[in-house]
Amino acid sequence: MYNAREFNFDGLVGPSHNYAGLSFGNVASFNNVKSASNPRQAALQGLAKMRALAARGFAQAVLPPQVRPNFRLLRQLGFSGTxxxxxAHAWREAPVILACAYSASPMWTANAATVSPSADSADGRVHFTAANLNNKLHRAEEHIQSTRTLRALFADPERFVVHDPLPSTPAFGDEGAANHTRFASAHGAAGVEFFVYGRVEFDPSAPSPKKYPARQTLEASQAIARLHGLDPARTVFAAQNPDVVDQGVFHNDVIAVGNGNVLFYHEQAFADEAATLDALRRALANVDSDLHAVRVDSGAVPLADAVASYLFNSQLLSKPDGRMALVVPHECRENASVARYLDGLVGGGATSGQGPIDELIEFDLRQSMRNGGGPACLRLRVSLTDAEAAAMHQGVIMTEDLYARLVPWVERHYRDRLEPKDLADPQLALECAQALEALEGILGLPGLYDLA
Structure with missing residues (x-):
């Protein structure tokens, strides 16, 4: 076992943050379609969260936004000229496509990639596979910049491998770490990697959702496990409950979160709860660990409340004393059943103080929440040894100095109100390009973007 820390790479919200309702199956995204957004507030809310967690001693870094609008996509689809x-043509003829080209969804970096630490891989390197996100047009090209960014941040080939995305076909639909969890006794110890899928491409008889699409396939998860050189005895694949997908649970991280040896989950999360827990326990026994399952019953928190509050789209963070903190959005306090459950979990209820979770950390992430992403959506977890952390690009690590440079950058380049009609404004495109050009300098990543 090595000394290692888990870095949370939070997505820095881009200057085109808007509510276009592009993600069918994401209830929050659909509910706020075409309302006005506040990109400046969204970015500052995210930065405040990063700063606060870094100040608490958690390893925190930034994953930069992507180029918007995506002119390559627009020109590929037949819009030409200056x-x-x-x-102008896209706004007039296909405003939904223009919204896709302006989507700020890369802020949800849980979908950027799947990551396996060196303690789990056969070659002893950290492995990344950028998610192809081929289920939605507005996300289907994110992997191009995600791969470029990850290779810029983790450039040492002796320590890191950044794989190309899986083939962009329905059989290998991959949504990244939003459907992946790692369990281990410590971040530097060998662990169990847990992949949750929504459907099986090559077995039509396997259950699948009827209303909303299942975005992750078993075949994609299996391919990533092979690419990362994972030990089959320490790898678990489990089917998501198709009924909950049809109720707005578009990723597993909307209904379950894990850390250390703890799985915090809703009783309706998995197609076969008992078999899933048994498989995890058997795999963890191979690394001399056990599973601590924190099950939330429907009687305590109905599924609709869990989805509305994003209770499970939370971060579960290990503290130095061995206990865990749960990072939740303010919406959890505004939902009666969820607030009552959390009070019982950590605030003096009958079971509080007996489990692994003993603290709540709340953040105002309303701009992100209204677009369908909570604390867990905003971060990509990367466990790094001390040597690996020293080998990655240092300019993205959240410090007081970086925070002090990013806040005025946001205030200078971001609008405080963005409506759907503003996407047709050529000035917005110029503002976005100028912002990213300046960001390259702040983060010490010249050439990160193709801004030509």
Whole structure:
């Protein structure tokens, strides 16, 4: 076992943050379609969360936003002329496509990639596979910049491998770490990697959702496990409950979160709860660990409340004393059943103080929440040894100095109100490009973007 820490790479919200309702199956995204957003507030809320967690001693870093609008996509789909012509034609003829080209969804970096630490891989390197996100047009090209960014941050080939995305076909639909969890006695110890899938491409008889699409396939999860050189005895694949997908649980991280040897989950999360827990226990026994399952019953928190509050789209963080903190959005306090459950978990209820979770940390992430992403969506977890952490690009690590440089950058380049019609404004495209050009300098990543 090595000394290692888990770094949370939070997505820095981009200057085109808007509510287009592009994600069918994401209830919050659909509920706020075409309302006005506040990109400046969204970015500052995210930065405040990063700063606060870094100040608490948690390893925290930034994953930069992507180029928007995506002119490559717009031109590929037949819009031509100057950039201003492209925007005008797209707004007039296909405003949904223009919204896709302006999507700020890369802020949800849980979907950027799947990550396996060196303690789990056969070659002793940290492995990344950028998610192809091929289920939604507005996300289907994110892997291009995600791969480029990850290779810029983790450039040492002796310590890191950044794989190309899986083939962008329905059989290998991959949504990244939103459907992946790692369990281990410590971040530097060998662990169990847990993949949750929504459907099986090559077995039509396998259950699948009827209303909303299942975005992750078993075949994709199996391919990533092979690419990362994972030990089959320490790898578990489990089917998501198709009924909950049809109720708005578009990723597993909307209904379950894990850390250390703890799985915090809703009783309806998995197609076969007993078999899933048994498989995890058997795999953890191979690394001399056990499973601490914190089950939330429907009687305590109905599924609709869990989805509305994003209770399980929370971060579960290990503290130095061995206990865990649960990072939740304010919406959890605004939902009666969820607030009551959390009070019982840590605040003096009959079971509080007996489990592994003994603290709540709350953040105002309302701009992200209204677009369908909570604390867990905003971060990509990367466990790194001390040597690996020293080998990655240092300019993205959250410090007081970086925070003090990013806040005025946001205030200078981001609008405080963005409506759907603003996407046709050529000035917005210029503002986005200028912001990213300046960000390259702040983060020490010249050439990160193709801004030509």
């Amino acid at each position: 950039d201003a012509d492209v925007l």
